[in-house]
Amino acid sequence: QKEVEQDPGPLSVPEGAIVSLNCTYSNSAFQYFMWYRQYSRKGPELLMYTYSSGNKEDGRFTAQVDKSSKYISLFIRDSQPSDSATYLCAMSPYSSASKIIFGSGTRLSIRP
Amino acid sequence: GAVVSQHPSRVICKSGTSVKIECRSLDFQATTMFWYRQFPKQSLMLMATSNEGSKATYEQGVEKDKFLINHASLTLSTLTVTSAHPEDSSFYICSARDSWADYGYTFGSGTRLTVV
Numbered sequence: 609q610k611e612v613e614q615d616p617g618p619l620s621v622p623e624g625a626i627v628s629l630n631c632t633y634s635n636s637a638f639q640y641f642m643w644y645r646q647y648s649r650k651g652p653e654l655l656m657y658t659y660s661s662g663n664k665e666d667g668r669f670t671a672q673v674d675k676s677s678k679y680i681s682l683f684i685r686d687s688q689p690s691d692s693a694t695y696l697c698a699m700s701p702y703s704s705a706s707k708i709i710f711g712s713g714t715r716l717s718i719r720p
Numbered sequence: 721g722a723v724v725s726q727h728p729s730r731v732i733c734k735s736g737t738s739v740k741i742e743c744r745s746l747d748f749q750a751t752t753m754f755w756y757r758q759f760p761k762q763s764l765m766l767m768a769t770s771n772e773g774s775k776a777t778y779e780q781g782v783e784k785d786k787f788l789i790n791h792a793s794l795t796l797s798t799l800t801v802t803s804a805h806p807e808d809s810s811f812y813i814c815s816a817r818d819s820w821a822d823y824g825y826t827f828g829s830g831t832r833l834t835v836v
Binding site: 614642644649650651652653654696707708710711712713715 | 763766827828
């Protein structure tokens with residue numbers, strides 16, 4: 609079993625739809641949870657990060673963490689064609705020098 | 721925000737030669753940098769953790785003699801692919817964290833290596 613599981617998609621939705629991206633994990637030591645967006649042939653770009661359980665909102669993006677269920681989500685409201693990319697969840701234990709474990713990434717396509 | 725510069729963005733080399741990739745933290749100091757490898761349509765695979773002033777820590781299955789990592793300063797880490805072969809062709813990405821900023825690692829733009 610992988611430490612982090614993420615549905616690879618692809619996921620295709622119409623413009624303006626609400627997108628829900630999810631990851632599950634098995635390591636209870638994870639404390640920091642991140643979402644990265646990666647465009648083709650580019651390095652990942654940090655979108656959101658949260659510490660422990662709870663919600664965090666930034667513009668059209670909302671990140672949720674449920675540590676009891678070992679489940680994290682990223683919601684994108686009013687999705688735009690420019691949101692089309694691969695979204696990677698990532699997690700790490702507390703230590704700032706800890707390595708990050710990535711999900712496999714979900715390919716998202718927003719149809720105009 | 722924190723910026724990580726990675727060069728070159730693309731390189732083509734002949735089989736048997738060595739290639740060096742640079743990763744620089746432009747506006748912060750990074751005692752730790754990470755090197756990843758990514759195959760098409762796959763996620764990032766951690767290769768090694770680069771520690772300033774000490775030896776890198778390699779993940780299981782990664783050949784340390786083939787992928788040489790040097791982290792000689794707080795702003796620069798290099799990855800050298802030695803005696804490159806076509807199977808080393810991949811997308812290599814570095815990342816670093818600004819310890820004074822909010823948690824979250826910044827990634828370089830990646831290097832597309834093609835060995836012919």
